[in-house]
Each structure stands twice: as C-alpha cells, then as structure tokens.
Amino acid sequence: METAALTEQDREEFRRQLLSWFRLNARDLPWRQTRDPYRIWVSEVMLQQTRVATVIARYNQFIQRFPSLVSLALAREDEVLTLWSGLGYYRRARLLHSAAQLLVNEHGGSLPHTSQELRRLPGVGDYTAAAIASIARNEAVAVVDGNVERVLTRVLGKAAVRRAGLPAQLKETAGWLLDPTAPGTFNQAMMELGATVCLPHAPQCADCPVRQFCATKGEHVVAPRKQIVSRQTHYALVKKPAEEGSKRVAVLLAQRPDSASQMPGMWELPAIAAPESSEPVLRIRHAITNTNFYVEVFSLKPEEFLGPRHEKAMERHDWVVDSKLSEVPLTGLARKILMRLDVMAKPREVRSGKALPGREGDFL
DNA sequence: CATTCGTGGAT
DNA sequence: TATCCAAGAAT
Structure with missing residues (x-):
C-alpha cells in the first residue's frame, strides 16, 4: 500500500x-x-x-x-x-x-x-x-x-x-x-x-x-441532494379524566401497524382528516428524511372523536394516563407534540456514566 | 449498487 | 414552510 x-x-x-x-x-x-x-x-x-x-x-x-x-x-x-x-x-x-x-x-x-x-x-x-x-x-x-x-x-x-x-x-x-x-x-x-x-x-x-x-487543504465536493417534498398531516389530541373525579388525564394514542415502513409498532396521536370548523392547538413542522410534514393538532372531546368509524379504522388504540406516557414507545413527533402541549413531562436528566459502576461481566 | 430508515440542531 | 446531514446497516 x-x-x-x-x-x-x-x-x-x-x-x-x-x-x-x-x-x-x-x-x-x-x-x-x-x-x-x-x-x-x-x-x-x-x-x-x-x-x-x-x-x-x-x-x-x-x-x-x-x-x-x-x-x-x-x-x-x-x-x-x-x-x-x-x-x-x-x-x-x-x-x-x-x-x-x-x-x-x-x-x-x-x-x-x-x-x-x-x-x-x-x-x-x-x-x-x-x-x-x-x-x-x-x-x-x-x-x-x-x-x-x-x-x-x-x-x-x-x-x-x-x-x-x-x-x-x-x-x-x-x-x-x-x-x-x-x-x-x-x-x-x-x-x-x-x-x-x-x-x-x-x-x-x-x-x-x-x-x-494535507493535499487539498479542505477541498470537498458535496453530492447533490434529493428534492424535499411537503405533506400536510392532522392529529387529534383527545383527553378524558383518567378516573372518576381524578385530576389525572388520559390521552388517546394509536399504534402504527407492524407493516408500516416507518416506525412500525410505535405509538402516536390518532391521525384525522382536517376538522372544518376548529382551530389547531398546535402547528409545527416535522422533517423526516426528505419529507417536511406540516402538522396541525386539534383538540377533540372523546365524543367528538370516538365513533364506530374511527374505532374500526385504527389498527389499535388505547387510553394512556399522562404520568405513564414516558413508558410508551412514542414516535419522535408524538413526543414532541405531547411535550410541547405540556401533556407529557420532560424526561429527567440522568447522571453520566462516570458515576455508574459496571464492567464487562456484571450481572444485571 | 441505490434506497430506505428519523430526528434535531447548526447555519 | 430553508437546507444540510450526523461515529451506518439492511435489503
């Protein structure tokens, strides 16, 4: 060589x-x-x-x-x-x-x-x-x-x-x-x-x-990028009291099908068609690779959302108490929305690995 | 060999 | 509402 x-x-x-x-x-x-x-x-x-x-x-x-x-x-x-x-x-x-x-x-x-x-x-x-x-x-x-x-x-x-x-x-x-x-x-x-x-x-x-x-002193050719495409998406934020008289709130989440190419099996807010007569509670952009998603989130009451049509259409859905949201495998977008809307608490900072014991061979 | 798979932060 | 792209791997 x-x-x-x-x-x-x-x-x-x-x-x-x-x-x-x-x-x-x-x-x-x-x-x-x-x-x-x-x-x-x-x-x-x-x-x-x-x-x-x-x-x-x-x-x-x-x-x-x-x-x-x-x-x-x-x-x-x-x-x-x-x-x-x-x-x-x-x-x-x-x-x-x-x-x-x-x-x-x-x-x-x-x-x-x-x-x-x-x-x-x-x-x-x-x-x-x-x-x-x-x-x-x-x-x-x-x-x-x-x-x-x-x-x-x-x-x-x-x-x-x-x-x-x-x-x-x-x-x-x-x-x-x-x-x-x-x-x-x-x-x-x-x-x-x-x-x-x-x-x-x-x-x-x-x-x-x-x-x-160094032969070139910093020269570098950059490859041409692929075209960015834009898409509109709409999600529902559906909340109800976690239990009778409780202050805790439960949120309705949907699970992406295992057959989805992106983020299979992960949980997110239920996708909906754009409501005609209400304003979104949140508007954000979310970029996935070469797609820009322009996202609007609408707050809906359970009775406005749940119905035979939606229940059948979703792969799987569940109510999740707000304090348990950090235990659910959420998509990045769902985390971002739930944190931005203050439904989900920010994760606590964990001390760095230096303070943690552990070597190869440690059991549990 | 080209495509697909996520996201957030720097610029 | 711009663009880039990062300590890549699987198919």
Whole structure:
C-alpha cells in the first residue's frame, strides 16, 4: 500500500501529530469513560447517523436502565423502544435487542472479541464491528465512517481517492495509516478530527494537526441532494379524566401497524382528516428524511372523536394516563407534540456514566 | 449498487 | 414552510 502523497515517514509523523492533538482536544464523552465492550457497542449503535449531542443524554439513560448485556437481553422489546423514542431509526434498537438476546441465549452472554465475529451480529456492519473491536479489544482494524472518509479524501487528494474510491480500498487506506499500537485511540482521533476540525463545509485548516500532510487543504465536493417534498398531516389530541373525579388525564394514542415502513409498532396521536370548523392547538413542522410534514393538532372531546368509524379504522388504540406516557414507545413527533402541549413531562436528566459502576461481566 | 430508515440542531 | 446531514446497516 502506498499513496502518492505520503511516505512511510510521513505516516509516522501523521500518527504522532494526530494522537498528540487528540490527547489535548478529545471531548469528554460518557462512552469514553469505559472500555466495557457492551457499552461501547450501545454507544456505537446510537451514534449511527445520529449526532453526538443528541446521543449523550440518551446513552446515559439507556445505560442506567440496561447496565449490562444480560439486563438488555431480559428486557421486553417495547421498553427498549421506549428508551429509543425520538432517536429515530428504530430498527437499530430492535436489532440491538435481538443481538443481545442471541448472545445471552447462545454465546454465553458476552460479546465476541474479534471484529470478524462482531460483524455477524444483527445491526453490526463494517464500521461498528471495527469500532467495538478497536476501542474495546485493541484490535488493529481501521474504522471508516463519514468523518474518516472525508478526512482521507482531503488529506490524500483526488488521485489517491480515485484509487481508494471503493469502500474496501478506503478501508485499506485507513488501515495503512492506522497506528497499530493504539488503534482504538487512533480511530477515535480520526473521527474527532472530522467531527470538530475537518468539517464538511467550513474546515478549520488553521487548527488542523495534520495540515502539513494535507493535499487539498479542505477541498470537498458535496453530492447533490434529493428534492424535499411537503405533506400536510392532522392529529387529534383527545383527553378524558383518567378516573372518576381524578385530576389525572388520559390521552388517546394509536399504534402504527407492524407493516408500516416507518416506525412500525410505535405509538402516536390518532391521525384525522382536517376538522372544518376548529382551530389547531398546535402547528409545527416535522422533517423526516426528505419529507417536511406540516402538522396541525386539534383538540377533540372523546365524543367528538370516538365513533364506530374511527374505532374500526385504527389498527389499535388505547387510553394512556399522562404520568405513564414516558413508558410508551412514542414516535419522535408524538413526543414532541405531547411535550410541547405540556401533556407529557420532560424526561429527567440522568447522571453520566462516570458515576455508574459496571464492567464487562456484571450481572444485571 | 441505490434506497430506505428519523430526528434535531447548526447555519 | 430553508437546507444540510450526523461515529451506518439492511435489503
């Protein structure tokens, strides 16, 4: 393996500069306070296509509730989905849960040691397998995520990238650069560089520890985006007293069918046609991938909503007491609406993983 | 190999 | 009511 831009001596210096920069600039993130493979795994799955800032609080809550592989395997799927509510890509939670059960039922309740074995778990692709193996097990395998791909593309320049255009070639290039004596740290440093310095639109080259090796000094071509489409949707907020004379309120929720392509099995407010003669209690925009939903929520009394037509039309519906809403696997939109309308309380902040005991091998 | 799967925050 | 896109994986 050789690159036009970097000699082997450059490579040594690249590693030194990058790792020394990382020692000083690494963000203090909860999953960096452990080497428990299970916790690294959870963090890596949560981080798939999801920003660090979004993940931090969710990771702490998840680890507090499921501190070990066994505790996760023993949980019901809907509780796992509840903790995932609002994070999106719910298939990740289902696959994580099913992989945990598989490991406990058939592999002695511990994670495989090598990236090759990890790769066979549901929900674990090339990136995640390499991340867990290098960070938790010190395996000398390079990760290639969006950050690393961008950093490599810029550092090595077009010619090298054309040669390394395929994922396998990109991984080979990353592997050539990888520091085999500290693979986990090196991988995290590459990602950290991409996430905080070698930014997609405004690379901070002046702050870059490896700018002396960079062929392009920040150049990057962005792929054309797909067209955003807009859709109108309407939901009903239907409330009733939870019990006779109680101050507690119950809300009517509907469950999305298991056959739905998006968010199957998750709960949301019942969808309705737009009422003709009433004003919405809430108007918000909610973006899902390439669709902008312009959402209006209408407050309806039970007798205005419930009727033979609606009951038949819904896959499944249930009254949920407001204090129990945080135990339901809601779609992100439903959470947003219920919190915005003050029906549902904001989740409490959970102390960070540092205060939590726990290593590989902990039982429950 | 292209598509699909969510969401929130930065710009 | 703009646009981008993030520590990807499955199909």
